[in-house]
Amino acid sequence: MASDHPVFTRAYEVIAALGERAGLGDLRGRVLGEARGRVLIVGLGPGHDLDHLPEAVTSVVALEPSASMREAARPRVLSLASRGIDIEVLDAPAESIPLPDASVDAVLVAYVLCSVQDPRAALAEIHRVLRPDGTLHVLEHVRARPGSWLRGTQRLVSPWWPRCAGGCRVDRDTGALLDESGFDMSEITLTRLLTLPPVAPTLVGVARPVRPEVP
Numbered sequence: 038m039a040s041d042h043p044v045f046t047r048a049y050e051v052i053a054a055l056g057e058r059a060g061l062g063d064l065r066g067r068v069l070g071e072a073r074g075r076v077l078i079v080g081l082g083p084g085h086d087l088d089h090l091p092e093a094v095t096s097v098v099a100l101e102p103s104a105s106m107r108e109a110a111r112p113r114v115l116s117l118a119s120r121g122i123d124i125e126v127l128d129a130p131a132e133s134i135p136l137p138d139a140s141v142d143a144v145l146v147a148y149v150l151c152s153v154q155d156p157r158a159a160l161a162e163i164h165r166v167l168r169p170d171g172t173l174h175v176l177e178h179v180r181a182r183p184g185s186w187l188r189g190t191q192r193l194v195s196p197w198w199p200r201c202a203g204g205c206r207v208d209r210d211t212g213a214l215l216d217e218s219g220f221d222m223s224e225i226t227l228t229r230l231l232t233l234p235p236v237a238p239t240l241v242g243v244a245r246p247v248r249p250e251v252p
């Protein structure tokens with residue numbers, strides 16, 4: 038499972054803070070706009086998403102297996118708690134979520150499905166804990182189009198990138214994995230906004246659990 042990468046944590050704190058100023062904060066707010074009730078954040082990182090939760094969110098449970106990332110998130114966790122929103126940060130991986138079935142109204146995955154060791158297991162767990170009428174909020178960079186210069190760049194860096202970037206795979210086909218895992222992707226778009234090659238393009242939007250057809 039994910040181990041701690043303190044050097045990556047320091048670097049990511051800087052990148053994430055710069056990203057907020059460059060417009061990523063607005064994008065996080067847009068992705069989270071429809072979230073309500075009890076929200077699960079998978080891979081909290083330094084916790085910038087906590088600053089963009091809409092008022093309809095009443096409580097948060099966040100998964101973060103890296104101790105240095107939990108430490109980096111502490112100021113934002115305390116700030117959210119001081120606003121009266123119940124928040125719990127768990128040292129647990131997405132592949133084994135310590136929550137009951139259908140126990141959260143919304144899940145956020147932001148720049149994390151690239152890093153989990155077993156994305157199929159993680160998505161099966163997310164599907165299990167999300168209520169059938171719940172929402173999966175997605176902000177994830179994915180594999181570029183075959184033949185594009187971006188895909189060529191991803192191919193070049195992919196052998197060593199995960200070692201430098203906390204296990205991140207730049208060429209994961211996360212859209213296909215979401216689809217295979219039983220999520221309706223019709224409200225998800227692919228954007229080149231805030232492109233930072235090779236970390237692009239990016240899936241943005243809300244996916245919903247596919248409901249079984251009634252015969």
Ligand SMILES: C[S@@+](CC[C@H](N)C(=O)[O-])C[C@H]1O[C@@H](n2cnc3c(N)ncnc32)[C@H](O)[C@@H]1O
Pocket residue numbers: 038039049053079080081082083084085100101102103106129130131132146147148149152153154203
């Ligand atoms: C690139 S950071 C993104 C953090 C945050 N979601 C954001 O948007 O800034 C990826 C985070 O996922 C966490 N992570 C890695 N593997 C994980 C797993 N199997 N389950 C949950 N979180 C994981 C890492 O520790 C790291 O904090």
